[in-house]
Every structure is written in structure tokens, then in C-alpha cells.
Amino acid sequence: MNAQLRRTFYLFVAGFVALVGMLAYWQVYAKESLATDPANSLQSRRVQEVPRGLILAGDGETELARSEQNDSGSYTRIYPEGPLYAGVTGYWSTRYGASGIEIGQNNNLSGAGEPETLDELINQVSGGPQAGNDVELTLDPELQRTAYDSLASSSTGRGSVVALNPKSGEILSLVSYPSYDPNNIDEKFPELAKDPNNPLLNRATQGLYPPGSVFKVITAAAALKAGMKPSDKFKDNGTYETPGYTVYNYKGRSYGDVTFEQALENSINTVFARIANENVGAKPLAQTAEDFGYYDPYKDFPLPITPSVLGPPPEQWDQGNIAQIAFGQQTVSSNVFEMALVAGAIANGGTMMEPRLVREVRSPDGAIIDKPTPRVRNKVVDADTAQTLNDMMQKVVTQVETEIVIPGVKVAGKTGTAEAPGDEIHSWFIAFAPADDPEIAVAVLVENGQEGYKQAAPIARRMIESYLKSQGKLPEERPSPPPKPAQSQNEQTTPSNQPAQPKNQAPFQFPFQNPFQNPSQNPNQNPGQNPAQAPGQNPAQAPGQNPAQVPGQRPPGG
């Protein structure tokens, strides 16, 4: 019997060894990843006993988060800007864990990281409270506000805007709407978690949407790399047949003889389906998308990124898949952040900069602890290809999507009208400007916002105007738009109405106009919008002028 007893004992020993192994796994191997788990509130409890560092906007002054001591001696987190920056700062809850920069930069903010200065070392060794470091972000407060207000007044009030500096990779604004107030997260969390509009979802970084036609920029890049020229000719009869799937153009249009360039301008699905199948092929298309950042979780970025994907691996694509992926449908899904980086890479001569959200980390006494410098992420396409794409995207704006023409500034852009299965179509726009020396690249998504030009493009234009104006790059005197019948009337109406318009009301008028828009009205809409940039006017007020074009729709207060 003793043999069995011994064997069973070895079994028990093995069990205990396995338990120690399990403990080691949690306590050593998985320790870091668990400490930053969104559901883990232990770090926020610990740091309630010491002040966390400030989170500051890119101007170095606007406080996005600070710790205030209450009567009992512990600290509470205050977010002076409330929902405006919630998508970036995240929340810091003792019950529900933390998100955003609060957790992504926790090592800096909590002061629990490695001591960086002598004072910190002494503090840490003596066990005294160690205040956290301050984190300054790259966000531009004015641009963030513009993006937020624009999304708030969009037709569906659900969407996202990401803007960045293509040369440095600095994120200038990152907004997800609807947002939430991180100040009272402990009370509101259960309610927010159940909200059908999903305010806790960061649509910019973790929302995946079919990109629709904005993806054609990537297909075009792949085509140029494959040796195509913008002047290559195609004949479009409205359909493109593959075994098992037929591609139609949007609204069943047919364009006849077109060049590759015009195919991008008019966003012709059939031509792109043909190019992807006959000129590019599955693997080069997938490779180009990957070079642009698809499948990349951007591990170094402080916010978690849900990677954009193309669907199954390219080996498994048939012609029908390739045709639909070419114009960003079927299995393709992208986050808004990724599409801003795509625009940024083309703007920056084909070189994608590593996206950055943190400009500087300072100790409580002001010593600079970390100051990341711009870093090249990768060379997506060569400079010539990038310039060709840039020119093609400028023509998209000058030839077709004229609603985002900004007089005196060259704008490059691409609309997206993405079909979402069982849902209203999504409105996309990516753009950068000035096209000859880009300062800003932007991607806009309005969920279920109809065609790209309707909701997303005007927001992109407002973003560009707002930023270039603050940089002093928006020409003060602008050439008047080309004469059109409606124009003179509008020009007269606009200046007289403008002063009476309260600044903050302007964006809210936008939805009123929307139901009356349809594609056939589109060409008429443009001249009405252009005068919005009349000299001396705040670009942010631009939408407020739209009703001037259709005076009967102006709300009573306007």
C-alpha cells in the first residue's frame, strides 16, 4: 500500500507546485497587464492617498485633470473640462477602474513609477507620499472644442474626429461623441454602461466602422505603386462583374469614359474594383493597407487602439472580396484614428510619423522627465507617389467635393459613404491642408450621417479653418469665389446676419438644414457656404451661415 501512498503524495506535491506556478504567473508575469486592466480599481485606490499629477492640454495651461484634497485627507480627481476631453483623459474611479490617459500614463501620473529625481528617491525610500508627475498632452484646446461642438451639432450626434500634425505625429484633437462627464463616474457608470449610445466607447480609437470610399485612397496608393498613372483611362458602364458578385456605383450611376484620377474624384466603385482585381491584386493591396497601419494596435500610443482590419488574410480573398475591399466595404473596418494617420502619411510625403499624445512629462517641481521627439513610424509610399496622391486628393476637393473648398488654402480630401449592414450609411471624410505644406490632417466620422459630404466634410473644413487660423496660416483677404447666380445675394445676406448670431448657437442650427438636403441640391449648396469665409469672420461660425442660403429655414432665434 505504501507505493500508492507515495504516488499520491507526489500527486499532491505536483498540485502545490502548480499552484505556486499559477501564483508566479499572476504575481510576476501578468502583474503589469493586470495593474492597467480597466476593471482594476486597486491602483486608483492606492493613489487616493497621494495626489496624482496634472493632465494638461497642449497649451500647457488648460487643466484637464487635477487632484484635490478633501477633508478626510484623501484626494479626489477633478476634470475641469468635463466631457470635452473624456475620450482622451478617461476616468479614474475607485469602483470601476480607470481608462484613457489616466491609466495609459498611470506610471507617470501616480508617482508610483521609478523615482526620477533625488527628491522622489528620498520620498520613496522614506515612505513619504510621492506626488505624481504632470503630463502635458499635444491637444490643441481650441481645435478640440471645435471638433466636440461640431459633432454635438451633427445630424445624429454620434461620431468622432481625430486631427493630427502630419509632420510631427502630434495628435491635435481626439473626440468621441457622445461623451460623458468623468467627474461623477462612480455614480454614473452603471447608467453610462447601459446607454444605447454607448458614451463610454471611444469611437476614435476603439470604434470600428466600414471606411467606405475613404479606403479608396489606400487602394489608389497600391495602384500607383503597381505602376498606374492618374491619366490611365477606364470605361465605366455602371457595373463590374466578378464571379459571384457584381459591383454597382453609388446610386446606380454610370460615368462612361473616365481617368483613374476622375475615378477617385467621383468615387467610382466599379473602376476601383477593376483596378484592385486587375492591376493590384490581393496581396499588394493588403500589404499597402498594412503599411498604412492596418492591423497595428499602436502599442506605444497611450490609449488602447483596436486595430483596423481587412478581414480574412488576402490568400482567402476571391475576386468579389477584392472588389469590395477596394472601396472599403464588406470585411474592411477601420477606426477614425487610423484614417487620420492615413491622411497624415500622404500629407507628409508618404512618411507616417509615430502618433503621439504626450508632449512632456514633468515632475511636480517642474523638472522635465520625458519629452518625446517626433519619430518616423514607417515609409508608407515614396515621395513621388505621395505627391501624386496629394494632387489627386486636391482634385477631389476642387472638382467634386467643393463644399469643403477654403479660398486661399489648398485642401486635399476624400469622402466616404460607408454602407453599414442593417443600418443607415456612415458619413466619412479625411483631409489635410494646406496641401502644399500640410499643417493638419483630419479624419471625421459621423455615424449614420448619410453621405460623406453632408455631415463629415463640413466638420473637416471647420477643423482645418480653425487650426490654420490659430496658426496664422489662413489668408485674411481671400479671393471671392467664382461668380455664380446665387452668390451675390448670399454675400449680401451673410454679413448683415452674422453679428446678430450668438457664437455658441451657431452649430446647433446645422441639423435644421439637413433634412432638406439631397444630392441634387448639393451643387447649389456650395456657393452658399463659401461666403461663410468672408473676411474677418470666425471660421467656427461657418455653419451658422448655411441657413442664410435657405432663409425660410432659419430658426426663430437665429
Add this chain to the structure above:
Amino acid sequence: MTQRAALPMAIALLITTLGFAALIFVQEAKSPPLIYGAYYAGTMVVLYLGVRLWLPHSDVLLLPIVTLLTGVGLVTIYRLTYGVPGIENLATTQAGWILVGSGALVFVVLFFRNYHKLFAYKYLLALAAVGFVASTFTPLGYEVNGARLWLQIGPASFQPSEFARIALVIFFAGYLAEKRDLWAATSRSFMGVQLPALKYFGPVALVWAASLGLLVFEKDLGSSLLFFAVPVLMLYAATGRIAYVILGTLLFALGSFATYLAFSHVQLRVTSWLDPWSDPHDSGFQITQSIFNIADGGLTGTGLGEGFSQTIPEVQTDFIFSTIASELGLLGATALLLAFLVFVYRGIKIALLAEDDASKLLAFGLAAMFAMQTLIIVGGVTKAIPLTGITLPFVSYGGSSVVGNFILTGLLLVVSEKAGKRVVEEAPGYRNSEKVP
């Protein structure tokens, strides 16, 4: 057999004292009246001296381990409850249970030194065990957290299954020692595995049914697993036939799967084991909080009183190991697990040295139960296996559990006394025979 363990006793008491000192002086915890500490230390020392006196040949090393485990348990319970309104006296209550348990141990040592007479009443004990567990279905029983395993008699409430377990081990030890040869005999083989006659599977079927009954009616997954695994291991030890283990495991898997399909609370346990992260605020809350706290401890722990394991519901009972792992780290938790393993090792050693089959099986069964209970609950709180609500022996808060484990220790001591005596009596003769030219 180790017959002197004064130094380990002193070390165990010193560790306990250090723990309390750290909480009282560093964490500035309000001290419970120091007299309780004196009671505790006095109880353990008197227990040690008493066992040395009454059972001079027994394996007394078990007592410093019991002292260490109960001491660490007291410190941890005190750390978790001292400032918490409503449960601030839990540590002193636990000290009281340790006193009761020590009394029970002394009772066993004094009145069951000739434990063989227990085997004469084995069927009665088995009946009593079943009746005891079933008594929770009388109006005296009540439910806690959805499991009906408590019995209220007058002011005292306790879990009958903690004691029924021990009775069952005594029954199986007596029964298997008697029928061992029958069970080891084979009548046919199936796929190369030799099987005994079908009728001898009766007892296996019985435990299987009893443990599933527990699972189904009492919703007590942990006890169910213990009630099943320990007899199967004893059956294996008695017969050396792995077929029993395989067959038993298959039957248990089958039963478990059926209950999984039939009962939503079992499904909930399994899903919250497989993927607690999908619902970290509700069904997965307890286990994710446990994992977060364990991970928070890292290699050396946060330090006593510096962790946040009070976020875990039921932390002072089922999840007390998470607190230890969190505040004492991987090193402290491993040290505690080693203490458990030493206890199991001593138990197996007693079984190896015991003379007759019944004594071997009794010591083995008790050690196996102790080991399985530790493995099941520590495995549960570390998410190695699905969580089942049982206590960590000697450490967790809980009167029935503490008293039950003291009785278990008492039984091991009386078995070791007999074995030790035999070893001592045989040893000089062995030496003498060597000297014969």
C-alpha cells in the same frame, strides 16, 4: 516521528507576534485586548505540552504547523476586520474557536487513543455523516449565499459537512481495510484495464451519488468535490487499482456535466471561471478582484495592511489566501503553501509508518482531505480551477472549519502515537540484531 518541536513552536508564535506587532505599530490598528493574544499563545503552548505528555511517541511537529497556520489566519482576519464596523471582533471570535478546537483535539487525544474502536462503529458513523449533512434540510438548517449548509442549534450555528467529512474518512478507512482483498481481486479486464466484479462498485456508486446529491441539493461544489475525491483516492491507496480512479473520474465528470446542463448556478460558476473578464463588475467580480489583488502583491507583497483585498467579497473566509498573496507576495504565499505541504507530508508519513491497513488508510484519508481542500480553494482563488466555496484549513475564518481541522489533527496524532511507539519498540531490537555477530 518528530517528538520534539519546541523551536518550531517558538518560531510559529514569533511569526504570529510579528504580524500583530506590524499591524498595531506600523498600521496603527486599534489593538484588541492583549489578553486574547496571551490566551491564544497559551492555548497553543499548553496543547503542545499536553500532547508531548499524553502522546510521547506522536508526530508533534504537526502542532507548530497548526500554530503557524492559525496564527497567520488570526493576523490576516484581524488585518481585514479591525476597522470594519459590524465585524471588528471577528479575530477574537476566531481565537475563541481555536480554543474550542484545541479542546476538541485534547478530547480526541484523551478518549480516542485507542482509535481502532472507532472502526467497529464505521457503519454507524457513515449513517451519522449522511444524516448530519441531510439535517440541513430540516427547519434547523439555513442558507448562506445560496448554499444550504448551515445548521442552527440554539445560539450556535455550524456547517455539519465539516464534521461529516471526517466521519466519512473513518468509515472508508475501516470499510476498505476490511474489504481490501475483495476489492483488489479482478474478475475481468476491459481495454487492458483490469476491473473487479461489478458488485464491488457499490460503495463508489454510493459516494458518487452522495457527492452529486450535495452538489445538487446543497449547491456546495467544494464539499461535493471533497466527498468524492477523498474516498476515490483512498480506494486507490487500498487496492492499487487505477481503474477505480479512472472510472470514478469519468462518473464524476458525467455527473458534473449533467448538473452543469441542469443548473444555472453551476453554469454561472463555470462561465465566471472561464471568462470572468467579460463581466468584471457582476458575476466575475469576486474572482477578478481576487486576481487583481494577488497580482498587486507581486514578488514581495504590498506589506501587511497595505493591500486592498477588502474589495473581495467573503475575503476573510474563502478568499483569505488572496489577502496573504497580496500582502505577503509570492514569497509569503509560497511559504504558507509549503507549510500546508509539510502538514500533508507528515500525514502521509504517519500513514507510511502505521502498522495496520485501517490506520494507514485513516491517516492517508485525513491527509488527502487536508491536501485536497487546500488545493481546491487555493486553486479556486487563483483561477486555476473553478471557484468552489470551501475554507482554507486553519487559516480561514469559520468555527466549524477550525474545530473540524483540530479534530483531524487530533486523529493524526493518535495514529502517529501508535506508529511512533512501534517504530521505537522495533528500533532497539533492530540495532541489537545488528550487533549479533
